[in-house]
Amino acid sequence: MIERLLPGIAWMRRYDRIALQGDALAAVIVTIMLIPQSLAYALLAGLPPEVGLYASMAPLAAYALFGSSSTLAVGPVAVVSLMTAAAVGDLATVGTPEYRGAAIALALLSGVFLVAMGLLRLGFLASLLSHPVISGFITASGILIAASQLKHILGIEAGGHTLIELIRSLAAQVDSINGPTLAIGAGATVFLFWVRRSLKPLLMKAGFGPRLADSTAKAGPVAAVIATILLVDLLALGEAGVKVVGDIPQGLPPVALPPLDPALWRELLPSAVLISVVGFVESVSVAQTLAAKRRERIDANRELVGLGSANLAASLTGGYPVTGGFARSVVNFDAGARTPMAGVMTALGIGLAALLLTPLFQQLPKATLAATIVVAVLSLIDIPALKRTWQYSKSDFAAMAATIAMVLGAGVEAGIVTGVALSIVLFLVHSSRPHMAVVGQVPGSHHFRNVKRHKVITSPTVLSLRVDESLYFANARWLEDKLYDMAVADKAIRDVVLICSAVNDIDASALESLEALVERLGAAGVSFHLSEVKGPVMDKLKRASFAGHLTGKVFLSHYDALAALDPDTTARASGRAAAEGIIATP
Amino acid sequence: MIERLLPGIAWMRRYDRIALQGDALAAVIVTIMLIPQSLAYALLAGLPPEVGLYASMAPLAAYALFGSSSTLAVGPVAVVSLMTAAAVGDLATVGTPEYRGAAIALALLSGVFLVAMGLLRLGFLASLLSHPVISGFITASGILIAASQLKHILGIEAGGHTLIELIRSLAAQVDSINGPTLAIGAGATVFLFWVRRSLKPLLMKAGFGPRLADSTAKAGPVAAVIATILLVDLLALGEAGVKVVGDIPQGLPPVALPPLDPALWRELLPSAVLISVVGFVESVSVAQTLAAKRRERIDANRELVGLGSANLAASLTGGYPVTGGFARSVVNFDAGARTPMAGVMTALGIGLAALLLTPLFQQLPKATLAATIVVAVLSLIDIPALKRTWQYSKSDFAAMAATIAMVLGAGVEAGIVTGVALSIVLFLVHSSRPHMAVVGQVPGSHHFRNVKRHKVITSPTVLSLRVDESLYFANARWLEDKLYDMAVADKAIRDVVLICSAVNDIDASALESLEALVERLGAAGVSFHLSEVKGPVMDKLKRASFAGHLTGKVFLSHYDALAALDPDTTARASGRAAAEGIIATP
The missing domain is CATH 3.30.750.24 (STAS domain)
Known part of the structure; x- marks a missing residue:
C-alpha cells in the first residue's frame, strides 16, 4: 500500500553497495554538469542565478520519491525556461520580486496540474501533441533560445519574445557591442563547440577509455566557467563592461509558500498547462528511451505525479518550473546511475555548491553562461526532420512548419497552440472524407x-x-x-x-x-x-x-x-x- | 460563366407568372411576420429598432443573387442577435455610436469570413460542430434570450451575459417592477402562446382552410403589436412608466462604409468567426431540409458565399449580422415561395414599412417585443434532446451538457468554444484506444x-x-x-x-x-x-x-x-x- 503512495520505497528496500557506487559516480558527474546549466537556464528564464540552483535541489528529491524512472534527471531545462520567460514576461518586469513570484507560482500551478492529471489518469491526453508538432516546437524554441542569448554574447541590451523582435532589438544595439564581452562569449562558444565535437575522440586517441573520455568532455562547460572567471578577475574585465553574474546569496533555498494570489494564478494558468504538457511529453519520451535499455517500464500517470511533485517542491523552495532533461538524463544513465538515489545525491551536490561555491561565481561572465546555452540548444535544432517529414506526409509537415513559423513569429505559446490545433483539424479533415x-x-x-x-x-x-x-x-x-x-x-x-x-x-x-x-x-x-x-x-x-x-x-x-x-x-x-x-x- | 459568378441569374431566366404569384403571396406573409421580429431582434442585440429593419432589406436581396436555396428567408435571428450583443457588449456601451459601429463592423467581418470560406471551398469545416453541441448551444441560448427579455416584461433595468448575472440583476430590481408594463408584457406573452398553440385548430374548426389558418395564426405578433400600441396610446401608459420603442427614423437604410478600424476588427474577429459558423450551420440545415422537399440541392460553399454577401450587404446599409431563420423560412416555403424573388419582394415590403409605418411604432411597448422574442425562442429550447442524447451516447451527452452549462454560466462564446473543443477531444480520446x-x-x-x-x-x-x-x-x-x-x-x-x-x-x-x-x-x-x-x-x-x-x-x-x-x-x-x-x- 505504502509503495503505491510512495513508489520511492521500492528502490530504497533493494538498495545495496553496488547501486550506491553507481549512483554516487553518476551524481558527481551530473552535479558538475548541472551547476553551470542551472545558472544558465535561470538567466534564460530571466531569473537570478540562484533560482536555477534552488530548482536543482528539492525537485530532484521529490522526483526520486514519486517518479517512475530510475535514471531521469530532473531540473531546469532550456525549453521550459524559455516558456517561463514568455509566460512571466507578460505579467511582470525582469528583476522585480513580482517576476520571481510569478515564476514560483507558475511552478506551483504546473505541479498541481501535473499531479491532478496523474491522479485522474489523464496521461494519455499528452498524445494529442503530435510528434511533428513537438519536433517543430523544439527546433523553433532552440533557434529562439540561441537568438535570445546573442545579447549576452555581444554585451548589449536587447529583448523580445519572437525572432523578429529579437533581431530588431539586436540590430538597434549593434553599435554598442562590447569588445571584451564578445571575445569571451565567442571564445567560450567556439571552445564548447570544440569540446562537444572533437574532445572525446581526441581523448580516446590519447588512451582514455570511452566512458572517461565522455565524462571529461561533459565537464567542458565547467572548464569554460573557471577559465572565464579567472580571466575576468585577473584582467579586471568587469570594469571594461563585461557583465558578470554578481553576488549570489550563499546558502540553501528559502522554504516559503508561493504567492497566494488567485488573480495571478488565473493569468498564469494557460501558460502553466502548456509548460506542463510540453515538459511532460519531452520528459516521458526520454524516460521511456532509457527505461527500454534496462527493460524497465515507465508508467505515464506515475510520471505525471513524479514531475508534478518535483514542480510543487520547486514552488516551495523558491525555484521555477522543472522537468526531465534529455542531455543530463543520458549522462546520468551512461555514468552508471542505478536508482533515483543518484538524483538525491545530485541534489546534495548542488546544495553543497549553493552553500560553498556561490562566491566563486561572482565574477562569472554572463557571456559564458550564454555560450553554454547556445551550444546546448543547438542540439535541439533538427532541420533534417523538416525534410524527412515533408517526404513522409504533407499534412504532418504543414503542422510542423506552422508550429515553427508561429513560435518564431509570434512566440512559444502561440506556436504550440497553433500546432496542436492544426494537427487536430488536419486529422479531422482527413477522416471527414472516409473511404x-x-x-x-x-x-x-x-x-x-x-x-x-x-x-x-x-x-x-x-x-x-x-x-x-x-x-x-x-x-x-x-x-x-x-x-x-x-x-x-x-x-x-x-x-x-x-x-x-x-x-x-x-x-x-x-x-x-x-x-x-x-x-x-x-x-x-x-x-x-x-x-x-x-x-x-x-x-x-x-x-x-x-x-x-x-x-x-x-x-x-x-x-x-x-x-x-x-x-x-x-x-x-x-x-x-x-x-x-x-x-x-x- | 455569369451564372457561376451570379447564381441568381438562373432563376431569373426561368421566371414566370406562376412563380410570381407564389413569391408575392409568400412575401406578404413573411413581411408581416418579419416587421415585429426585426424590431424585436434589434432590441435583443442592444441596437435601435430601425437597425433590425435595415438588416431585413439589402441582405435579402444579396442572398437572392448569391445564395443557393430558393426558399431560405434571411434576416436578423435570435441566436445571432444574442451573440452580437455578447460580442459588441464587451467593447462598447449599449446606445452609443461605437456600439452600433461595432455591430456593423461585425457584419462586415462575418461577411468577409463567410465569403472567403465559400471561395476556398471550406464549407466542410462547419461539420466540426457536432449536432449535440449545436443543439445544446441553441437550447441554452434560448434560455438565455428568454431570461434577458424578462427585464422588458417586468419594466426594470437589468443586464448581464450569463444566466447568473441576469438572475442576480433581475433579483436586485424586483422591487421596482412596473405594473402596467408587466400587465402588457404578461398579457402579450399569454396571448402569443395561445395564438401559437390553439389559434390554428380553432380557425380550422371555424371553417378556415389549413393554409389560411396557419397564415392568420402567424400574424399573431402583428395583432399583439397593434393592440398594445393602441392601449399605450389610449391610456397614455407611456406616462405610467411603460417603456416604448420611441422615434424610429423614417426612410431607407443609410448606405455607408462600415468603421475602418483595424484594432476594432482584431477584437471582433473571434466573435465574427463564431457567429458566422453558428449562423451558417443553422441556416444550411434549414435550407437542406426545405430543399429536399422539392428535390433541390444546397451547395454548402455557395451557401457560404450567399450568407456572406448578405452580411456584407448588411454592413454597407447600417445593419448587423444576419443568417437564414428557421421559422420564417418554413413560413416562406409553406406560403408557396418559388424562387429567391420572394426574398427580394420581402425586402421591398420591409422597405415600404420603413418608409411609411415607422411613426406608428413610436408607442409600441418594448414589453410587447420582448413577449414576441420569449415566445419565439421557447421553440428553440429542446430539453427532450438532452434525454435522447443521454440514452444514445454518454460522450455526446457530456459535450452537450458542458455546452449548455458554459453558455448559461459563462456566456455564448465560452459555451460554443467549450462544446467544440470537448467534442473533438472526446472523439480523439475515443479513437486513441483502437480495437x-x-x-x-x-x-x-x-x-x-x-x-x-x-x-x-x-x-x-x-x-x-x-x-x-x-x-x-x-x-x-x-x-x-x-x-x-x-x-x-x-x-x-x-x-x-x-x-x-x-x-x-x-x-x-x-x-x-x-x-x-x-x-x-x-x-x-x-x-x-x-x-x-x-x-x-x-x-x-x-x-x-x-x-x-x-x-x-x-x-x-x-x-x-x-x-x-x-x-x-x-x-x-x-x-x-x-x-x-x-x-x-x-
Whole structure:
C-alpha cells in the first residue's frame, strides 16, 4: 500500500553497495554538469542565478520519491525556461520580486496540474501533441533560445519574445557591442563547440577509455566557467563592461509558500498547462528511451505525479518550473546511475555548491553562461526532420512548419497552440472524407466487392454502398450529402443499402445525419436500408428508435438485403451460370 | 460563366407568372411576420429598432443573387442577435455610436469570413460542430434570450451575459417592477402562446382552410403589436412608466462604409468567426431540409458565399449580422415561395414599412417585443434532446451538457468554444484506444481470427496482433505501450507481427512510435514484423526507410509471416488433422 503512495520505497528496500557506487559516480558527474546549466537556464528564464540552483535541489528529491524512472534527471531545462520567460514576461518586469513570484507560482500551478492529471489518469491526453508538432516546437524554441542569448554574447541590451523582435532589438544595439564581452562569449562558444565535437575522440586517441573520455568532455562547460572567471578577475574585465553574474546569496533555498494570489494564478494558468504538457511529453519520451535499455517500464500517470511533485517542491523552495532533461538524463544513465538515489545525491551536490561555491561565481561572465546555452540548444535544432517529414506526409509537415513559423513569429505559446490545433483539424479533415465504395455481387457467390476493383454484378435499382469508417460528426454531413447525391444521380435507383460492416460507432451527429438522409431520400422516392450492422451499433440505434425513422429495413447480411430488394438480379448473380460468365454483368 | 459568378441569374431566366404569384403571396406573409421580429431582434442585440429593419432589406436581396436555396428567408435571428450583443457588449456601451459601429463592423467581418470560406471551398469545416453541441448551444441560448427579455416584461433595468448575472440583476430590481408594463408584457406573452398553440385548430374548426389558418395564426405578433400600441396610446401608459420603442427614423437604410478600424476588427474577429459558423450551420440545415422537399440541392460553399454577401450587404446599409431563420423560412416555403424573388419582394415590403409605418411604432411597448422574442425562442429550447442524447451516447451527452452549462454560466462564446473543443477531444480520446485483437490460425486454413471469438491455434513464440484503425498521433503512444507490454509479458515471445490489413494510414507520429517500439522491443530481445501492409502505406514506409529500422521483416500475408517465423506450429495448424481437432490448440 505504502509503495503505491510512495513508489520511492521500492528502490530504497533493494538498495545495496553496488547501486550506491553507481549512483554516487553518476551524481558527481551530473552535479558538475548541472551547476553551470542551472545558472544558465535561470538567466534564460530571466531569473537570478540562484533560482536555477534552488530548482536543482528539492525537485530532484521529490522526483526520486514519486517518479517512475530510475535514471531521469530532473531540473531546469532550456525549453521550459524559455516558456517561463514568455509566460512571466507578460505579467511582470525582469528583476522585480513580482517576476520571481510569478515564476514560483507558475511552478506551483504546473505541479498541481501535473499531479491532478496523474491522479485522474489523464496521461494519455499528452498524445494529442503530435510528434511533428513537438519536433517543430523544439527546433523553433532552440533557434529562439540561441537568438535570445546573442545579447549576452555581444554585451548589449536587447529583448523580445519572437525572432523578429529579437533581431530588431539586436540590430538597434549593434553599435554598442562590447569588445571584451564578445571575445569571451565567442571564445567560450567556439571552445564548447570544440569540446562537444572533437574532445572525446581526441581523448580516446590519447588512451582514455570511452566512458572517461565522455565524462571529461561533459565537464567542458565547467572548464569554460573557471577559465572565464579567472580571466575576468585577473584582467579586471568587469570594469571594461563585461557583465558578470554578481553576488549570489550563499546558502540553501528559502522554504516559503508561493504567492497566494488567485488573480495571478488565473493569468498564469494557460501558460502553466502548456509548460506542463510540453515538459511532460519531452520528459516521458526520454524516460521511456532509457527505461527500454534496462527493460524497465515507465508508467505515464506515475510520471505525471513524479514531475508534478518535483514542480510543487520547486514552488516551495523558491525555484521555477522543472522537468526531465534529455542531455543530463543520458549522462546520468551512461555514468552508471542505478536508482533515483543518484538524483538525491545530485541534489546534495548542488546544495553543497549553493552553500560553498556561490562566491566563486561572482565574477562569472554572463557571456559564458550564454555560450553554454547556445551550444546546448543547438542540439535541439533538427532541420533534417523538416525534410524527412515533408517526404513522409504533407499534412504532418504543414503542422510542423506552422508550429515553427508561429513560435518564431509570434512566440512559444502561440506556436504550440497553433500546432496542436492544426494537427487536430488536419486529422479531422482527413477522416471527414472516409473511404467509400459502391459494391456489387461476385458472380456465383454471396460475396460483395468494390465495383472498381472486381468484376461484379450490380442491381439496376439498388445502390449498395460500403463506408470504411465509423460515422461521426466530422464525416456525418459529408456522407449525408455524398450518399444523397449518389442516390438521386441515377433515376432508376429505388433503394439504397448502407453496408455497416466497418462501422464501429455511430455518434449522435451521424445519427441525426442518417435521419435527415432518410427523410431527404424519402422525399425523393428512395428507400434507405442498412445491412451488416454490428451488435453494439445496433443496440445504440435501437435505443434511439432509429428503425422508426427508417423508410427501409435493417438486414443481417448484405446478401439478404439484395435478395429481398432485387430478387431477380440476385438470383442471376448467385447462379453458377453467372460464375461462368455466361450472363454478362449489366 | 455569369451564372457561376451570379447564381441568381438562373432563376431569373426561368421566371414566370406562376412563380410570381407564389413569391408575392409568400412575401406578404413573411413581411408581416418579419416587421415585429426585426424590431424585436434589434432590441435583443442592444441596437435601435430601425437597425433590425435595415438588416431585413439589402441582405435579402444579396442572398437572392448569391445564395443557393430558393426558399431560405434571411434576416436578423435570435441566436445571432444574442451573440452580437455578447460580442459588441464587451467593447462598447449599449446606445452609443461605437456600439452600433461595432455591430456593423461585425457584419462586415462575418461577411468577409463567410465569403472567403465559400471561395476556398471550406464549407466542410462547419461539420466540426457536432449536432449535440449545436443543439445544446441553441437550447441554452434560448434560455438565455428568454431570461434577458424578462427585464422588458417586468419594466426594470437589468443586464448581464450569463444566466447568473441576469438572475442576480433581475433579483436586485424586483422591487421596482412596473405594473402596467408587466400587465402588457404578461398579457402579450399569454396571448402569443395561445395564438401559437390553439389559434390554428380553432380557425380550422371555424371553417378556415389549413393554409389560411396557419397564415392568420402567424400574424399573431402583428395583432399583439397593434393592440398594445393602441392601449399605450389610449391610456397614455407611456406616462405610467411603460417603456416604448420611441422615434424610429423614417426612410431607407443609410448606405455607408462600415468603421475602418483595424484594432476594432482584431477584437471582433473571434466573435465574427463564431457567429458566422453558428449562423451558417443553422441556416444550411434549414435550407437542406426545405430543399429536399422539392428535390433541390444546397451547395454548402455557395451557401457560404450567399450568407456572406448578405452580411456584407448588411454592413454597407447600417445593419448587423444576419443568417437564414428557421421559422420564417418554413413560413416562406409553406406560403408557396418559388424562387429567391420572394426574398427580394420581402425586402421591398420591409422597405415600404420603413418608409411609411415607422411613426406608428413610436408607442409600441418594448414589453410587447420582448413577449414576441420569449415566445419565439421557447421553440428553440429542446430539453427532450438532452434525454435522447443521454440514452444514445454518454460522450455526446457530456459535450452537450458542458455546452449548455458554459453558455448559461459563462456566456455564448465560452459555451460554443467549450462544446467544440470537448467534442473533438472526446472523439480523439475515443479513437486513441483502437480495437486490437490477438489472432490465431483457424485450424486447417490459412485464415487468422481473434483468439477471443474463435477456436484458433497460436504460436508459442510469435505474437500476432491486428489493429483495426489507422495509426496516428492520438493512438500512437498508447499502441506503442500496449504492444510493448503485451510482447514482454510472455517471456517465450521472440517475434511480434503487427497485421496492418485495417491500417489505412500511418502518420509521422505513429511512424516514430513504431520506430521507438522496434527499438524498445529490440532491447528486450523481441523482433518486430509487419504483415499485410496496404500499398499506399507501404509506399510511405519506404519513403521513410522504415525497413532499415525494422528488426524483423515485412510479410505480404500473415500466413507467410507465421510460416517463416514458426514453421512447426503453422504446419500443424494448416494440416487437415488440426481442422479435425485431433491436435489440441496449445
